[in-house]
Amino acid sequence: MARKSKKTENREQDFLKFVTKYRDIRFPRLEFKTGELEAILPNGYNDPGRFIQKHREWIQGKQKFIIDCLKAAKKLAAVRRSRDEFVTLVGSIITHFTQELSVKVNSIYYRKMRTKWASFSARGNVTINTLMRNLPNKQIEYIIYHELTHVTERHHNDRFWKLVSRRFADYERIEASLFSYWFLLNK
Numbered sequence: 001m002a003r004k005s006k007k008t009e010n011r012e013q014d015f016l017k018f019v020t021k022y023r024d025i026r027f028p029r030l031e032f033k034t035g036e037l038e039a040i041l042p043n044g045y046n047d048p049g050r051f052i053q054k055h056r057e058w059i060q061g062k063q064k065f066i067i068d069c070l071k072a073a074k075k076l077a078a079v080r081r082s083r084d085e086f087v088t089l090v091g092s093i094i095t096h097f098t099q100e101l102s103v104k105v106n107s108i109y110y111r112k113m114r115t116k117w118a119s120f121s122a123r124g125n126v127t128i129n130t131l132m133r134n135l136p137n138k139q140i141e142y143i144i145y146h147e148l149t150h151v152t153e154r155h156h157n158d159r160f161w162k163l164v165s166r167r168f169a170d171y172e173r174i175e176a177s178l179f180s181y182w183f184l185l186n187k
Ligand SMILES: [Zn+2]
Pocket: 146, 147, 150, 156
């Protein structure tokens, strides 16, 4: 019995192999983007194994998080709404939050993005991932609020999460659910 569960665990570990990339940087780093682990190493870095060994716990923690999100994704369903309904909803949420946060938005763009739900440019343009069309209202609201909060604080630091928690006290739970939805909608 114990043996069987170990086998399953190994299979999941195999499945969750991460990507190793080489770039013109000075120090190696680990990144966890939407659903993917990346080890980014300086060009010519000759001992990736050692670096990964050093950060084993961090990697395992993230892998466990991914496994949990995949499990949770099985219980979720994509929300069905028309493109018009979606565009109207996004427009009204943006209007609401730009007033609440005293932020200006110039244009709203829609396109399919591979690594993020949305982005907000320095020029005040919001880009919405068309995958958001199948998210529940609360998640859509959260993503937009999150992006508009970046006007005040660019980085994901304590100050940023404090601002986000003013409206979304349960932001950690929503963030986790967004990983699950990401897996569900990118299947
Ligand atoms: Zn952010």
